[in-house]
Amino acid sequence: xxxxxxxxWLSLGGITVAFGPYFYMVLAxxxxxxxxxxVDAALLPIAVAVLTCVMTVATIIxxxxxxRDAQAPSDERDQTISRRAVAFAYPVLLAAVFLALGTLFFGxxxxxxxxxxxxxxxxxxxxxxxxxxxxxxxxx
Amino acid sequence: xxxxxxxxxxxxxxxxxxxxxxxxRIGMTRQTVAAxxxxxxxxxxxxxxxxxxxxxxxxxxxxxxxxx
Numbered sequence: 001x002x003x004x005x006x007x008x009w010l011s012l013g014g015i016t017v018a019f020g021p022y023f024y025m026v027l028a029x030x031x032x033x034x035x036x037x038x039v040d041a042a043l044l045p046i047a048v049a050v051l052t053c054v055m056t057v058a059t060i061i062x063x064x065x066x067x068r069d070a071q072a073p074s075d076e077r078d079q080t081i082s083r084r085a086v087a088f089a090y091p092v093l094l095a096a097v098f099l100a101l102g103t104l105f106f107g108x109x110x111x112x113x114x115x116x117x118x119x120x121x122x123x124x125x126x127x128x129x130x131x132x133x134x135x136x137x138x139x140x
Numbered sequence: 141x142x143x144x145x146x147x148x149x150x151x152x153x154x155x156x157x158x159x160x161x162x163x164x165r166i167g168m169t170r171q172t173v174a175a176x177x178x179x180x181x182x183x184x185x186x187x188x189x190x191x192x193x194x195x196x197x198x199x200x201x202x203x204x205x206x207x208x
Contacts, residue, residue, distance in 0.1 A: 002171040075168040
């Protein structure tokens with residue numbers, strides 16, 4: 001498996017591990033806070049820290065398992081797959097952000113809006129990772 | 141896949157050159173060489189010329205296009 005495909009899998013896993021519990025807690029609570037403070041503001045740095053730690057440790061382990069692949073610069077196939085993945089994820093980001101902004105018309109408050117935008121970013125990033133994996137698995 | 145190639149045969153004729161060796165000579169990863177060889181990825185024209193240059197063959201001796 002190419003090193004960059006492994007990184008895409010790690011990113012997908014890291015995002016799921018970090019933001020899955022975050023959005024579960026956000027969506028599972030009964031009360032909707034008027035602002036991000038204090039609950040979400042505490043959860044968000046934790047989610048980011050978990051993502052950073054998972055990605056850092058996992059990337060180091062994967063890189064050490066095959067140093068030559070990790071040191072090799074990305075070639076034209078890697079760049080093509082990356083470009084296609086971004087092109088695929090960008091419309092997802094735009095659509096999700098507009099849907100998030102649309103929550104304002106249904107009386108969304110600051111916390112809901114920011115979480116919706118954050119969800120849009122997370123969804124787009126996961127789409128990019130999946131598109132990269134599919135690119136490596138199919139006709140790259 | 142209308143584009144086929146003779147890279148596996150040419151590597152064999154070049155003293156069992158490995159995919160990693162070929163990749164290193166043309167600035168690609170081993171996995172990309174494997175994908176090209178398997179017909180899963182069509183390289184750019186520049187990369188195709190570089191591959192042909194490594195084997196000292198004209199481009200059409202390495203890559204073939206089936207119009208049908």
